[in-house]
Amino acid sequence: MNLSVRPLPLFVRLALVGLVGAGCDRTAPAPAPAPPAPRAVENAVLELAVRPLPAGFEVAENAGDRLRFDAVSDGIPGSLVVTVGPPNPSGVNLPGEAKLWGDQMSAAGGRFFGGNQLVTPYGSAFTVRALVDGGASEERRVYLLHPGGGDRLVVLALRYPPGDAGAANARLRQLLDFLGALEAFRDPGATAAPATAPPAP
Numbered sequence: 001m002n003l004s005v006r007p008l009p010l011f012v013r014l015a016l017v018g019l020v021g022a023g024c025d026r027t028a029p030a031p032a033p034a035p036p037a038p039r040a041v042e043n044a045v046l047e048l049a050v051r052p053l054p055a056g057f058e059v060a061e062n063a064g065d066r067l068r069f070d071a072v073s074d075g076i077p078g079s080l081v082v083t084v085g086p087p088n089p090s091g092v093n094l095p096g097e098a099k100l101w102g103d104q105m106s107a108a109g110g111r112f113f114g115g116n117q118l119v120t121p122y123g124s125a126f127t128v129r130a131l132v133d134g135g136a137s138e139e140r141r142v143y144l145l146h147p148g149g150g151d152r153l154v155v156l157a158l159r160y161p162p163g164d165a166g167a168a169n170a171r172l173r174q175l176l177d178f179l180g181a182l183e184a185f186r187d188p189g190a191t192a193a194p195a196t197a198p199p200a201p
Contacts, residue, residue: 040052040053041053041059043082043185044185045064045065046084047084047146047148047185048067048147048148048154048182048183048184048185049182049185050178050181051181051183052181053181054174054178054180055177056072056174056177057069057070057071057178058070065084067083068080068081069082071160073160073167073174074167074170076160076163076167078159078171079158080158080159080175081156081159082154082155082156083154083155084153084154088151092145094124094125094126094143094145095117097153098127098128101130101141102114102128105132109134110132110133110134110135111130111135113130113131114128114129115127115128118142118179120144121147123144124144125142125144125179126142126143126144127140127143128140129141131162132159135162137161137162138159138161138168139158139160140157140175141155141156141158142156142175143155144156144179147182147183147184149184154182156175156179
């Protein structure tokens with residue numbers, strides 16, 4: 001009897017090779033390591049928390065009313081400073097504060113690029129950008145009201161080496177990531193005073 005032998009199609013041969021390989025490996029795959037817990041940064045004096053701390057940021061200083069972060073984007077270093085103003089019973093003029101800073105930078109020989117309004121969970125905010133230090137640095141700022149209320153001004157000031165429009169947009173996204181993680185500090189040890197029963201007649 002004359003039997004003709006035809007080669008198997010390529011996809012069948014690949015499937016068979018896969019089955020043979022699977023049969024030889026009888027060890028179960030190692031479980032994936034658990035992801036690290038999100039890092040939170042808290043400052044009780046400023047009554048602010050960053051939860052979780054976005055990628056690219058590392059705490060450089062967190063003491064008293066000083067809160068500063070190293071901020072790296074595409075391998076280029078930068079620095080983010082967070083400041084909180086005192087309570088202002090008459091309210092905070094966010095666009096006025098942003099424009100005032102831009103005027104100051106222009107008067108100091110910098111170049112002010114203007115700004116835009118943002119919408120945050122805590123109300124409107126304003127972002128502005130300018131060349132500072134005689135053009136040696138670029139600074140992007142966000143002006144917003146304190147997440148905890150009280151008519152306090154919060155300023156996020158991100159300073160970095162100047163670059164092209166793509167670098168400026170990357171820094172804006174970095175600052176917005178930080179803004180999205182910003183919230184009011186809640187003291188876990190603070191609890192409401194227990195209610196007391198009225199004295200018996």
